[in-house]
Structure formats: C-alpha cells, structure tokens
Amino acid sequence: MTNLIEIKGVTHAYPTADGPLPVLDDLNISIPEGSFCAVVGPSGCGKSTLTRLIAGLMFPDKGEVWLHGERVRSPRSTVGMAFQNPVLLEWRTILQNVMLPLEIVAPRMPRAQKEDRARSLLALVGLEGFADKRPSELSGGMRQRASLCRAIVHKPEILIMDEPFGALDAFTREDLWQLMHKLRAEEPFTALLITHDLRESVYLADQVIVLSGRPARTQYRLDIPLPGPRPLSMIYTPQAVEWLAILRDQIEIAQGRAPVRSGAVQSQEAAQ
Numbered sequence: 181m182t183n184l185i186e187i188k189g190v191t192h193a194y195p196t197a198d199g200p201l202p203v204l205d206d207l208n209i210s211i212p213e214g215s216f217c218a219v220v221g222p223s224g225c226g227k228s229t230l231t232r233l234i235a236g237l238m239f240p241d242k243g244e245v246w247l248h249g250e251r252v253r254s255p256r257s258t259v260g261m262a263f264q265n266p267v268l269l270e271w272r273t274i275l276q277n278v279m280l281p282l283e284i285v286a287p288r289m290p291r292a293q294k295e296d297r298a299r300s301l302l303a304l305v306g307l308e309g310f311a312d313k314r315p316s317e318l319s320g321g322m323r324q325r326a327s328l329c330r331a332i333v334h335k336p337e338i339l340i341m342d343e344p345f346g347a348l349d350a351f352t353r354e355d356l357w358q359l360m361h362k363l364r365a366e367e368p369f370t371a372l373l374i375t376h377d378l379r380e381s382v383y384l385a386d387q388v389i390v391l392s393g394r395p396a397r398t399q400y401r402l403d404i405p406l407p408g409p410r411p412l413s414m415i416y417t418p419q420a421v422e423w424l425a426i427l428r429d430q431i432e433i434a435q436g437r438a439p440v441r442s443g444a445v446q447s448q449e450a451a452q
C-alpha cells in the first residue's frame with residue numbers, strides 16, 4: 181500500500197506576544213491510502229494545528245507534508261473536513277448544504293448530477309426524508325450525519341475529522357461510529373480522525389497515533405489489524421480491552437504522569 185499522507189519531521193510554532201509557542205516537534209506520521217488513522221493526545225497539544233497543515237491552510241516552519249506524492253503548498257480541494265460543530269448554513273436546506281462543496285469544486289457538473297450525488301449520500305446515512313429541512317429542524321446526531329455527507333460529497337482523497345462526535349450523547353455517538361464503518365465500505369476514502377475518545381479510536385482506526393504533550397511528538401503508534409466493518413461488540417473483546425489499556429497508559433505518559441500499569445513502560449519501548 182502506498183502512503184496517501186506523509187508527515188515528515190514537521191515542526192511548528194505560533195508567534196505570540198511572549199515569543200514563539202512551539203506546538204509540533206519533529207512529527208512523523210504515514211497514512212496508507214484507504215486506511216483510517218486516529219490521533220489522540222492531551223488537550224492543546226497541537227492536534228487541530230496538524231489538521232490545518234494537512235489541509236494546506238497553514239505551512240510548517242520545518243519539515244514537509246505530502247499528499248498523494250505532492251508536497252502540500254496550498255489549500256487542497258481533495259480534502260474533506262468535519263468538525264465537532266457541524267457548521268451547516270441555516271439559510272440552505274440540508275440538501276443544499278450537502279451540495280455546497282460540489283458548487284465550489286465542480287461548478288460545471290450539471291445540477292441534477294450534483295443533486296443525485298447529494299441525495300444518494302443522504303439516503304446512505306438515513307436522512308432521505310430530511311433533504312428539504314433546515315439544519316435547525318434536525319437533531320445534533322442528524323446534523324453531524326449531514327455534515328459528514330457534505331465532507332465527502334466531492335469524493336475527497338482524505339476525510340479529516342476533528343473531534344466530530346465529541347458533542348453527541350453516548351448512544352448517538354455509537355450510531356455514528358457504526359455509520360462511519362458503513363460509509364467506508366461504500367465510499368472509499370482515507371481518514372484522519374482527531375478524537376479524545378480511546379474507544380472510538382480503537383473501534384474505527386487501523387492505526388492510532390498518541391501525541392505527546394505540547395510540543396507534540398509522535399509518542400506511540402498502535403496498529404489495529406482488524407478488517408472492517410467491525411461489530412460494536414468488538415470494543416468489549418479481550419484484545420480491544422488490552423489495546424485500550426495500552427492507550428490509556430500512553431495518555432498518562434503524554435500528560436506527564438506515571439502509567440496506570442507497569443506494562444506501559446514496556447509498550448512504549450516497543451514503539452521505538
């Protein structure tokens with residue numbers, strides 16, 4: 181498998197009144213084409229900064245970001261993004277919101293074709309009856325489904341999600357996790373998910389990257405070698421519980437605390 185994304189030695193600092201604030205420090209991540217990568221790490225360590233660098237909205241001080249064999253030097257239309265707040269436009273219907281990226285990226289595509297594409301995605305996520313509603317008429321979970329449709333309607337090479345399920349209740353969140361597996365089966369894309377939910381990362385990802393505290397380095401990488409789609413019961417298997425314990429320990433280390441279990445020191449060594 182070739183790598184769709186290569187983050188090579190990325191180092192970045194924000195200028196502030198008190199001098200530069202180092203946020204990313206020699207970060208290295210490879211994401212194979214068609215795979216799902218989850219990134220977890222302490223709050224404020226630089227995760228959202230990483231998404232902006234991949235999308236070409238910002239450029240690193242040092243190091244390189246490569247997308248599909250090309251160095252990222254400008255904003256990319258081949259990227260789809262979804263955030264914790266679905267940011268749908270209230271003056272547009274759900275259908276019109278989902279069609280928006282096509283209007284920007286494929287202005288010459290016939291309107292009927294844009295609409296067909298948007299409607300088929302809305303059907304895939306169970307929103308076929310809501311195409312003509314306004315965002316405020318939908319529940320939080322439904323709005324996030326619509327937001328995911330909008331993020332992938334133009335068939336982006338990479339779907340970047342920054343804590344997309346963070347504001348949802350636990351059961352709605354689990355529904356959306358399952359929907360994510362369904363979308364991947366129907367719509368091949370490479371995914372980068374920023375999350376603070378370790379179960380979410382283990383259930384969805386092929387690899388989980390743990391970032392250290394700020395400035396973020398690649399502290400640990402966990403491979404989850406299971407084919408998708410996965411049943412929700414996967415989270416309760418002994419293997420998944422073991423993976424969760426390893427990640428939990430790595431988060432403790434990232435936060436500068438001692439690991440919960442003594443085994444964590446060993447697993448950190450295994451990553452190096």
Ligand SMILES: Nc1ncnc2c1ncn2[C@@H]1O[C@H](COP(=O)(O)OP(=O)(O)O)[C@@H](O)[C@H]1O
Nearest residue numbers: 194195196203222223224225226227228229230
């Ligand atoms: N535009 C900016 N200017 C200065 N500091 C920023 C800017 N954006 C983010 N930061 C700071 O950089 C650090 C990392 O931010 P961010 O990437 O949003 O972290 P995370 O998403 O992991 O919580 C935080 O301390 C944040 O306050």
Ligand SMILES: [Mg+2]
Nearest residue numbers: 227228229342
């Ligand atoms: Mg963030």
